[in-house]
Amino acid sequence: MTEENYWLMKSEPDAYSIDTLKKDGVTLWDGIRNYQARNFMRNMQKGDIIFFYHSNCKPPGIVGLMEVIDLNLVDPTQFDKNSKYFDPKSKPENPRWDCVKVKFLSKSKRKLSLSELKILFSEDELLVVKKGNRLSILPVSNEIAKILIKKI
DNA sequence: GCCAACGTTGGC
DNA sequence: GCCAACGTTGGC
Numbered sequence: 126m127t128e129e130n131y132w133l134m135k136s137e138p139d140a141y142s143i144d145t146l147k148k149d150g151v152t153l154w155d156g157i158r159n160y161q162a163r164n165f166m167r168n169m170q171k172g173d174i175i176f177f178y179h180s181n182c183k184p185p186g187i188v189g190l191m192e193v194i195d196l197n198l199v200d201p202t203q204f205d206k207n208s209k210y211f212d213p214k215s216k217p218e219n220p221r222w223d224c225v226k227v228k229f230l231s232k233s234k235r236k237l238s239l240s241e242l243k244i245l246f247s248e249d250e251l252l253v254v255k256k257g258n259r260l261s262i263l264p265v266s267n268e269i270a271k272i273l274i275k276k277i
Numbered sequence: 278g279c280c281a282a283c284g285t286t287g288g289c
Numbered sequence: 290g291c292c293a294a295c296g297t298t299g300g301c
Contacts, residue, residue: 135299159284159297181299239300257282259298 130173131270132165133187133253134227135180135261143177143189146229155200155224156210162262166225169193175227176265176273178253179236186238187277195226233277245272 134154136142146152157163173193179185200222202210215221239254248255252263265273 137299161284183301185300256300257298259281259283261298 128267130168130170131176131265131267132169132173132193133176133178133263133265134191135178135253137181138179139182142179143229143232146177146189146191146227147232149229151194151226151228153198153200153224154227155202155222156208157200157222157224157261158210158212159260162260163222165260165262165264166223167197168264169196169225171196174230174270174274176270176277180261184236184238184240186236186242187233187273188236189232190230190274190277191227192230193225194228198224198226200224231277235277237273237277245276 141152154166157166171193175191175193176187177189177191179188199220200210202208203212203215203220203222204217205211210222212221242251243254245251246254246269250269251265252258252260
């Protein structure tokens, strides 16, 4: 049996929230315009579990779980001139940005806030608690993920 | 609103 | 290739 990998993905609830995902069921995680975050997405596998994190809100924190169901999809927003994610340098014959498709799994009974995460984990254990970390997609170790899942 | 911590851009 | 200027993210 292959073990799942775990990730954390951030979204501002005003832009896309856990409740919207719950309603949609599945969604394309598009609009990623950071190479490091994109490369993490490229390392995902079907069945990987993702912690959904609400950023830029009070308080920020983990609000639910989702699952990767499709990989290496071209991000359509890069070619959409009306999108804020339009990238004039990206060509359809050689797309620069891709994304994954995710499925809603569960919403936390209670938000696991960043301040709580800081108490539970060090910067080395969980990257989202690292000061100044701006990446919107981060890996989570299996060990830490199992602890987190019990708490949400 | 402030600012730390980056990433990106462009002149040279 | 260097680096200054600028832009973005996101906590506080």
